[in-house]
Amino acid sequence: MKALRLGTRRSLLAMAQSRGVAEQVTRLTGRPVELVEITTYGDVSREALAQIGGTGVFVSALRDALLAGEVDFAVHSLKDLPTSQPDTLALAAVPLRADPRDALIARDGLTFERLAVAGGRARVGTGSPRRMAQLNAWARALGCEIETVPIRGNVDTRIGYVRSGELDAVVLASAGLHRLGRQEEITELLPPDLMLPAPGQGALAIECAASNADLAAALGGLDDLHTRVAVTAERTLLAALEAGCSAPVGALADLSAERDVTEMRLRGAVGTTDGSTLVQLSTTGPAPGSADEAAAIGRELAEEMLAKGAAGLMGERAH
Incomplete structure (x- = not known):
């Protein structure tokens, strides 16, 4: 049986993520999957992501x-995807999300508050x-800098950087670790009440050509509706703020963990990088039953944030 070719970045994390998906696809379809390593511009550029655009x-x-x-x-890591989906590609599946929180790795086992x-x-x-x-x-809230x-x-x-003593701590995505x-x-x-993750953080995106309807349907067996709904709300908020994925925007949609999500x-959240100004808002309502309903919630919260001055706090604006 002909193997399916899975395109992946070359990093250890990307390879680990792709191997996990490959195993699931093989179990789902009965077809072997081979990884094809691809180097992206973000992998070879040494500039800060905000300088090279971040988005895409x-x-x-x-x-x-x-x-x-x-x-x-x-x-892909979903948080790396531009918020607009091209017609030529299908977002075939968003599998069950891992822990979306950020994680601190600090010297001497310290928490952020103790470190600060x-x-x-x-x-x-x-x-x-x-x-x-x-x-x-x-x-700043702790009275520190x-x-x-x-x-x-x-x-x-x-x-x-932490092991060598050059830095006291670094912050990474828990899911990747x-x-x-x-x-x-x-x-x-890091608690989301104080540190909202990037929109879509912890989730993966599986894409294929939109013209390959049979493969898109097969890969759709890995889709998790609750994850797709949550990340749609988060990423629509990001898009409605007209912000790129390297803008200082955090978002998290929490769905109740009960069997019947209601x-x-x-x-x-959006703020200036020095922390002097931070706009944080939230909304709670019935769980959306579709991605379209989730998108409407994201747009509504974004409008409230823009009314509170969010637009002036973002260093990068991207359509």
Whole structure:
């Protein structure tokens, strides 16, 4: 039986994510899956993501390979996808989401609060303006100041800054650390009440060519409705704010964990990277039964945030 070709970035995390999806696809379809490694612009550029645009830099090469017929489907971290979906590609599945929270890896096993108040000016590494904004706002609320240091690189490189003593802590996505088996290095899972994740964080996206309806339908067996609804609300909020994926915007849609989901709470935050101003709003209502209903909730909250001055707080505007 001919193997399906799965396009993936070359990083350890991307490969781990793609292997997991490949195993699920094989169980679902009975077809073997081979990984095709593709280098993206975001992988080779050493500039800060905010400088190179952020939006789409990790996915464009994968999408080009799909449209050229070089691969049959691709796996992305959903938070890396631009919020507009091209007609030529199908978002065939959004599997069950992993933990969306951010994680702190700090020296001496410290929590963020203990690190911030420990004396001196703690140096915390992150390449994300969203994390910078919320970390600095949190420190200010504690009556402290920290220094957020822009960093890039893979998980080993980032954790290495703490191990070497160059930084006091780094912030990474909990989901990625778990997928790499590095969860034991987490010193604190940052509470969403103080640190909203990136829209779609913890979720994966499986794309294929829209013209391949049979494959799209087969891959759809991996789709998780509650995850798709939640991330649709979050990503629609991001789009309605006219912000790119490297803008300082956090969002999280919580669906009740009961068997019969009846309610969803959507929270959004946008702020200046120094933490001096932060707009945080939320809305709670009946759980949407479709992606369209979820999108409407995201747009509504975005309009409220814009009315509160969110537009003036974003360094990057992208359509």
